[in-house]
Amino acid sequence: MTIENFVHESNKTTLEQLDAFLRIPSISTSPQHDRDCRKAAQWLADHLDGAGCTATLLGSDTHPVVWAESPHVPGRPTVLVYGHYDVQPPDPLDLWDTPPFEPTVRDGNVYARGATDDKGQVFSIVAAYQAVTRSGSPPVNVKFLIEGQEETGSEVLTDLLHREPQRVAADAVLVSDSSYYAPGWPALYTALRGICYCEITVRTLKSDLHSGLYGGVAPNAHEALVRILGQLKSPNGRIRIPGLYEAVERPSAAERKAWKQLPFNERTYRQREVGAKALTGIAGRTPLERTWALPTFEIHGITGGFTAEGAKTVIPAVASAKVSLRLVPRQRAKTVERQLRKRVKELAPPYAQISLDFVHGADPVQADVTAPPFDCIRRAFREVERREVVSIRSGGSIPIVPLLATGGAPVVLTGVGLPDDRLHAPNEKLSLDQFWKGVRVFGRFFELMGAS
């Protein structure tokens, strides 16, 4: 019962360490936080050193990959732990009940940007490692590979793994960057959506003009942009980009049947979780199928013209939209980028000059969950939760996963978050109960992998 002893004895210290880790605003999407990303990496490396590993920072001064190895135990299998210490921007700041980088515990949850995505989950694996090594050598060889650019396309880690592919040589890869299906329902992920994130820019004039003098003849960049964007998706949710659905395969009847067994109340989901008057999307498909197994197109924000306080009567010369598509197995980010670019140019009025920047992308992932490490994680969850793990998909993307699989190790995609953790949104949180479940489950996973 070494793990339970750790949970009991190190509770306060561990939560203080988690607080310190969450306190660092390691926002990778914003260059002004480069130093904070470095600081978070260094903090984690120091902590892993203190836990008996040998840690180094690799590949970048600003967003290094944290690499740490446990003391080698010959003859034991190796588990590679992947996670990320970078976080999404916290804005809109005014919607946070407590500041995003001042972790606050309320009702058994810790509220902070990164609490669930992914610093809190990474730290539960680190604590699990500490738990199983407190009274001796590790039951399994563990390598930590914790990056700082998950939210921006994993460039540094991608370069590193292209140069040094042997780093992913392992018997299993463990990724905890997701959530339970529902409270009490641990999940294994059989597929992740990919992403193709682009910025579309429209220019119609040399410079902004006065709408009184030129309104009626001067082409308005926002007008051109909204006309293009408004035609990229039909009101029924179908994306209007030729060729986009060619690679899309419907999940098997068996998979869809299994999903129907999952507890799901559409009304509660819509009202409590989504918070909308109606759900959108393609008719005849369940919400789970729409979010897990169909591509989507989203507009994230539009810039240009006059957006400050007050009223300015300007005809904007330039307008830009940040947009992304989520992709499902067999789609490819680069192919979708080409399809989007072609469609946007077709829809553009002749007076508009269009550019499309590919910001970042990730191919989707599909996993075969029959290998031995999956048995270990299933057993670990069964012991801790007294419930069978369910096999589901995720609508989110973890861009690096395809590369993690190149060494041939099965990639175990799981998580100890909960569906209402509000990742990427204000008031992100992690249940502390879930955090400690993570320590127990991942600790048992290490032990079971060592014995396998």
Add this chain to the structure above:
Amino acid sequence: MTIENFVHESNKTTLEQLDAFLRIPSISTSPQHDRDCRKAAQWLADHLDGAGCTATLLGSDTHPVVWAESPHVPGRPTVLVYGHYDVQPPDPLDLWDTPPFEPTVRDGNVYARGATDDKGQVFSIVAAYQAVTRSGSPPVNVKFLIEGQEETGSEVLTDLLHREPQRVAADAVLVSDSSYYAPGWPALYTALRGICYCEITVRTLKSDLHSGLYGGVAPNAHEALVRILGQLKSPNGRIRIPGLYEAVERPSAAERKAWKQLPFNERTYRQREVGAKALTGIAGRTPLERTWALPTFEIHGITGGFTAEGAKTVIPAVASAKVSLRLVPRQRAKTVERQLRKRVKELAPPYAQISLDFVHGADPVQADVTAPPFDCIRRAFREVERREVVSIRSGGSIPIVPLLATGGAPVVLTGVGLPDDRLHAPNEKLSLDQFWKGVRVFGRFFELMGAS
């Protein structure tokens, strides 16, 4: 030749005073510049006091109306001078060659926000007043009514004139807030467009959501907004708001014929002035008719979601657009607001919660230019420019003009700006040559009105 002497002798002093006036960032659209607006009003009042008038500030602490009267000369007619000391915001700041509130003279132009709209033009009338009064009592009674909210709807002045309508009792109202038709072509304006400026806000979710987890079911506020905006105008420029064109009358055949006599090169206009690959708007109508005699609909800017640097994968809960319509004679701002509101609600998807805020409005103006003061301004321009004034319209709006006419005085709408002055845009300027022409023309106008 008192005016010429003034121009010759006071040249340097007058331009230094103009510089001081333009230097005050009296941006009325932004509350953080309230003090600057007050400062500009006080500066102008002090200056008018120094020029022999009795000046006071009326109606508001932050955006007062400057009211100044010349020493009363019994038996002489009265000219009411209307103008405004407030200016548009200067953004985007990075497109200015020199800072907007550090007036800079280059190639005979002064570059500054407000140079032509309207501080520079107001100051040319003030200088004209100084020119004709330097050697004695004024040839005509002059009242200055210079407001600080022309760019935001003239609330303070509107209230003042509703309380004290006698302030507009005069024999003529002089407004110089426009430009020549072309260099060397002075203009009298027979009509102004009105405006209806609104902000449309769409809410689809309680709060922003992660596009990975909820993309496919969660309604995106930007998607709803662009779909609405994209349908408010057809690609051929016709605004799709039922009833909008009912009050619109085509200009008379005679007026359109007169416009065809004006020098106009569509290619030069498009390339040099508009700076676009093509002109937009309703087919079969000339660019002058489109900008002077047809309503238009413009999107000025869109907020909501994620617009900072980097890439955030958020489904926006709220999106807002600042939009405005320019209106032509017989349309009414309040009617158009109702029509727009109705149409936006019709176009909104059922899951979207819509609100429309009326930000400000102005009814269009149509003037009969046969009264005696028009003869005076025509003669003044003829003497200075050696060319007949042309009667044209303006696509812009001066919200207060209908109220200025309530005393029965003819409203002379003219201007000494040039069409390329870039008002409301970066690098706004005023030709100093035009400024001095204004001093001469308005000086002669005062003299001729006094003798009429």
